[in-house]
Amino acid sequence: MYAEERQQAMAQLIGQQGRLSVAELAETFAVTTETVRRDLSTLERIGLVRRMHGGAVPASSLTVIEAGLRERDQVNPGAKDAIAAAAVQLLPPPGSVIILDAGSTTVRLAAVLPRDHRLTVVTHAVPVAARLAGFPQIELHLLPGRVRSTTQAAVGSDTVAALANLRADVSFVATNGISAEYGLTTPDRDEAATKRAIVAAGRRTVVVADSSKIGVENAQRFASLDDLDVLVIDSGIKDEDRDALQAAGLEVVVA
Structure with missing residues (x-):
């Protein structure tokens, strides 16, 4: 044949x-x-x-339906709080630059950034910026671009261009799906381009995702596992999935 x-x-x-x-x-x-x-x-x-x-x-x-931020925030809230608490332990030293991607888990991470840890934070997410605007230890930079109503995040050519000129110590990235074979994915092309630029801008990339994202493959891939350093995930991850991700070279931290 x-x-x-x-x-x-x-x-x-x-x-x-x-x-x-x-x-x-x-x-x-x-x-x-x-x-x-x-x-x-x-x-x-x-x-x-x-x-x-x-x-x-x-x-x-398959019908691609992209859930809104409010809807996603109601999914696995306890797991996302645990992930945020674990991800804080991976912050670079005071005075460093980090990028916070858009997502319900990264909003939680922003909320628990320690008040005695001075950082420059770059984000394209309006909810993340709103959380950090009053934090005295944070020098906040909000990226330009068209704000999508679904994710409340800036995307587009202006956003990608601004990220191309940045070099961050750590990029904290959210994802709609993660698999050992296909990497990180999201349904929207503009979101994918922005996330791809966020990954490229970081010396180190930490993915924050709850276990419901494991095995999900959306239409737009924005990173392979080779592009990533650490995955912070909740205890709902199956042993075989954790083993497959680690075998692919990704460090997995279970919150």
Whole structure:
């Protein structure tokens, strides 16, 4: 069977079954899992399937819905508070520069920054800036750009250009999804471009994400695991997921 024929048959089978794992597809078509992953990447590029954690689903079965900040803030609040408390322990020395990405967990991190730890904080997130505006130990810089109503964060070419001229000691980044195979993802193209620039601007990148994000793969990838240093996550992460992320070279801190 030629690759094109196999890929067509694979797409039809996924459409019939609704979801199939990489292992199941490899057994069905008598090929390696690496071949299956390449085939799925090809099928995803042409819009026939969507890759998910460990497999694929028909593209028609997914509707991209990006939750608003208020809605996301109500999901796993205890876990996010624990993550913020653990992430504070990873702050650089006083006098350093950090970037705080937009997200419900980074808002919590902003709220618990120690009052005796002087920092320069750069952010594109309006809620983060609002939290920090009255902190006397914080020199606050708000990035330019178009503010999206969904995330209340500045995005666009002006935001990316401003980040290109920055060098931070640590970037604290939020994400809509994280997987060992695909890295960090988000549904929106402009958000992805901004997050990509935030990762690039940091000498060290710390991801703050609750365990519900594990295995989620959104449409726009903004970082591979090689771009990251630490993941701070709650205790809901499964052992096999933690092992897979660590095997990929990411330090995992369980809050």
